[in-house]
Amino acid sequence: MCKVITIANNKGGVGKTMQAYQLSTHLAHQGNKVLVIDLDSQANLSTTLGVDVRRTLIPEWLIGDVEAEDVICPSEGEHDFYQNLSVIPSSRHMANLAKLLILSESEVRKNAGRKERLLKLRLQEIKDQFDYIVIDTPPMLGDELIMALVASDRVLIPTQAQDYSIDGLEELMDTFEIIKESENPGLEFNIIPSMVNARRKLERQRLEELAQSFKVTPGVRNLVDMQESIALRKPVFLMGKKSKGKADYSQLWDSLGLR
Ligand SMILES: Nc1ncnc2c1ncn2[C@@H]1O[C@H](COP(=O)(O)OP(=O)(O)OP(=O)(O)O)[C@@H](O)[C@H]1O
Ligand SMILES: [Mg+2]
DSSP: EEEEEEEEESTTTHHHHHHHHHHHHHHHHHHHOEEEEETTOHHHHHHHHTOOOOOOOOOHHHHTSOOOOOOOOEESSGGGGGEEEEOOOOOOGHHHHHHHHTHHHHHHHHHHSSSGHHHHHHHHHHHHGSSSSEOOSSSSSSHHHHHHHHHSSSSEEEEEEEHHHHHHHHHHHHHHHHHHHHHTTTTTEEEEEEOOOOOOHHHHHHHHHHHHOOBBBOOBBOOOOHHHHHHHOGGGGGGTTOOHHHHHHHHHHHHHHHO
């Protein structure tokens, strides 16, 4: 059965896209059929997976004006696992979504009941083609993130152990609870310490506090490895034995049972 996993945090720059990249490539490498959906108009994940589109059709696909075949693209890269990886790419035209949702309000209501359910509806039409669907989201509590949470089985929340990040997390958890109660009772979440610098005493304290409030997974350290992975478009599992990034992610995916 296909599992839908969203990477979310309304705070910017916490490592969401990094995590979506490492997760989707890891799952594809393990032999799973994976679909990546990039809901962020910055389109960083699409680009890193070798897919550049001038104009995304995600808004039109969501409201039912174009078919899934028109938005799904093959990923591109030199390894075999890319054959298991498809992408619904983003572009700055994602910004049209809000406008289109208003213009097609009555159709949306007829099809999905509420706009929050649109992505879930579209995924039901294509889920049987994939083992995993991985969704990257923009850093705000907008339509994209809400739709993704309604459509998902699990949400992974990369979090930095800093005051502002932890405040932002409370806002996200409130939204999560509302969606769980109203639209998606089966939704699960994991909080993942991101870009950890455990040599800093303050950060260690914050991490301990975070672990008192929530069940947290093993973290991913702040590493040069990880920046190289994006720059070279080379997932960490392809790095050498000594790579700390490889070790951190391998431990993380094991702890989450994502194989
Ligand atoms: N573990 C890590 N170690 C070092 N650098 C990292 C790590 N994770 C992410 N980065 C770097 O931090 C920056 C932000 O990461 P990323 O783009 O994944 O965050 P994001 O949450 O998706 O940001 P946005 O909210 O803008 O979408 C990038 O330059 C990325 O390469
Ligand atoms: Mg991002």
